[in-house]
Amino acid sequence: MNHGIGDLTAQAPRTFGKALLYGRRALALLCPTCGKTQLFHPWKNVKSLSSWFTPNDGCPYCGYAFEREPGYFLLAIWGVNYGVVALGGMALYFVLRYWTEWSPQLIFCLTVLPAPLLSILLARHAKSFFLAMDHFCDPHVRHKRKRENIE
Ligand SMILES: [Zn+2]
Structure with missing residues (x-):
């Protein structure tokens, strides 16, 4: 039986090394x-x-x-994914405004237009980091106890 491996790591104390491992x-x-195992289907199989x-x-x-309850990844999409893309785009906008002589319209187009595509590309990693962060802060080990009762 190989169950319990994850539960053992989840019960160990939270350390910086474990945060790096989850990251x-x-x-x-x-x-x-x-x-x-992979969280998602390989990109080649995505239809x-x-x-x-x-x-x-x-x-x-x-x-x-991976999905504890319906809507579990909502915060991952709105908080992590949207936050990274929007804040990254805003930061890039101000950096380009400060360091270049480009027109504000050009900089706006360069920083805003790629945002929807970036959001789609980064959605998997947003969910993955959210899951890892949630597992680090609030590991759910109840699953193991349930399984032990069944066996
Ligand atoms: Zn696993």
Whole structure:
């Protein structure tokens, strides 16, 4: 039986090393608990926007449920994804305004027009980092106890 691996890491104390580990797994779009399986379908198998945005149900290796409840990733999209794209675009706008002689209209187009595409491209990583951050701050280990009761 290989269940419990994720639960053991979740129960260990929160350390900077663990935060880095979860961050690396989030960057690679891997299960935050065990780091063995992908959160999403490979990009080659994506056939629609829905399959691009939707994570897998859970990790087949450690049993970690990626979406804890309906609407779980709402904060990931609105807080993390929109925040990074909007704040990044605003910061780039002001940097270009300060350091270049370009017209404000050109700078506006350069910083605002790519935002929707960037939002789509970064949505998976926003969800992945949100999941890793949530797992770091509030690991749910109840799943293991439920499974032990069933077995
Ligand atoms: Zn896993």
